[in-house]
Amino acid sequence: MDRIASKMEIGPGLLRFLAELKIFLVLFALMGVAALLSPSFLHPDNLFNILLQQASIGVVAVGMTFVILTGGIDLSVGGAVALVSVVMAGAVFRSPAIALLLGVITGCAVGLVNGLLVTVGTLSPFIATLAMMAVTKGCALWYSDGRQTVMPGDVFQYVGSGTVFGVPFPVVVLGGATVLAWLVLRFTVYGRHVYAVGSNARASRAAGIEVPRVTLSVYVISGILAGIASILITGRLNTGSPKLGELYELDAIAAVIIGGASLFGGRGSVVGTIGGVLILGVINNILNLLGISAYSQHVAKGVVIALAVLIQSGGYRNALGRFIRLWR
Amino acid sequence: MKTVVGFVLGFVVGGLVFYFALSGRGNPTGPTAPPPVQSCNLAGSPPAAPTRKVRIGFSSPGADHGWLAAIATNARKAAAKFPDVELSLTDGLNTSAKQMADVEDLLQRGIDVLVMLPHSGEALTPVAAKVRKAGVPLINLDRRIASEDFYCYIGGDNYGIGVAAARYIGKRLNGQGNVIEIAGLAGISVTRDRTKGFRDTLAKEYPGIRVLASQPADFLAEKALTVTENLLQAHPKVDAIYSHDDDMNVGVLQAVKAAKRDKDLFITGAGGSRWAMEQIKKGDSPIQATFLYNPSMAGSAVDLARLVALHRGMQDLWEKEIPREIKLRATTVTRENVDNFLELGY
Known part of the structure; x- marks a missing residue:
């Protein structure tokens, strides 16, 4: 197995890393436009706000990267965030530590069920996680009776608003998750297996990779990270609510794709995903700063996402030629 | 390796199930919701009770927001107040189609009055016509239907x-x-x-x-x-x-x-x-x-539905029937008067 892994490491690593950074050119261009449009954009407080606002969706997107790299998809992350939030709100009255632990365990359990449905049940990831999205959201509403709960004590307040050496805690968590995921995907055998399963599951199996085990693991990772994201956003609001994580699945998938991943698996990177997450954050931020009307916000967001992917994927090259051929 | 993984998984799932079972459902800070009133006539109904129960159908659009959850809670509370009321509550799961089917089912089951909070007033207007044709008075709660097929409208401002x-x-x-x-x-x-x-x-x-x-x-x-x-x-x-x-x-x-x-x-x-x-x-x-835009209106709607069924008006008014429209005041609640309204807080 190790021999296969070393064979797969081809090409100069530095070049590949630079290619991963391409998305940041798009990000900086977008930031340049934003800075021209609004004087408050480049204020350090505002830039920190964007990082803080994107911390929980970013953690979810890191987990989503693993899933999409194997060619899967996880639609249940938003529901997992909601369920974890209300479970913690129910347990925090005993002890905040138990609440945090239960949060991570609940996220892990959701991922585990997803993974088992996909591997053991051989459901398609779309259907399995769609079902879990309904189950998790339903459980969250049922358990909380549709109510929000203010979290008592300081623990969640710190998780959401505290700082480590001046950096907000959620941003530290996002940074940590990103670096860890990047290291795992780039430098470990397991990471290469994740890419291999997404590139060609049959060849991977022939090469002796435990495909079901790898597949199961990425859903568990996604679930755990959704749990951690829920801890962050629950802390930021200092409130447990079944309405958290609304549309997280779509934003996370969008971020991963903007970051250069292929929905068919095998291609993508955590660094790109973070670029995608920040692009989404900058779009939301500048639309608010400029006070763009509610209806046109969706249009602007959609256009920027499409443009970002076109530039990232190089789909704009020879587009004219393909357009002409389409009508010939 | 496999046994270790299996053990860990079993532990996690088992622990979770155990926790849910122990903690029970519901929010420790919130008030515990009263048990759903399905039928009050099972035990010990007072001999003075009217000959027949008032059957009220309540069609809610869903309960995924604090406010809507309180709507359902208040409807149940109101029904529990009267021994002569039998409430059937349905949840539209946030789609107009499901709610339409709910209303048809309620009519089929036989109700005296229907309270409906439409998911979308426009989409549920046709079913309101059906309710009128079935001879069931409709109390339209909160979101307005697009026709005149209601007996009484009550909502916030x-x-x-x-x-x-x-x-x-x-x-x-x-x-x-x-x-x-x-x-x-x-x-x-x-x-x-x-x-x-x-x-x-x-x-x-x-x-x-x-x-x-x-x-x-x-x-x-x-x-x-x-x-x-x-x-x-x-x-x-x-x-x-x-x-x-x-x-x-x-x-x-x-x-x-x-x-x-x-x-x-x-x-x-x-x-x-x-x-x-x-x-x-x-x-x-x-x-x-x-x-204020208070979900107490659901409680009032059930009270009104009962008055309709009993052919009564509102006690302190001269009229023999309830008003056609009731628009609730968007009262300004500040520190000075908050104590008067705390009990309505949802």
């Missing part, structure tokens, strides 16, 4: 919330200042009316108040947090925030605190949640007022 908020903010700022508006879900009448009432009244009575920005946060606390952070960044001088919903204000308040602007501005909400009223009562919270 969205436009009035905007008016009351404009007057409260205008008066507190002595007619001069900057406001930002955190709106609800874009494109629905609730949001439109709350914005329009606010703008119309400011233009007429307080032209010195400027609305710097108005952005939607979809009635979600999480989105309200982000939107408020961004707007506070863009506007260094803000004197008041007009938000469309108390549940969203959880996020607005966190954003204001994080930006350390809680001494520079005050916040108003809408709805009348328990949390909002507690904040108002404290006095030192930036949340200073809310305007």
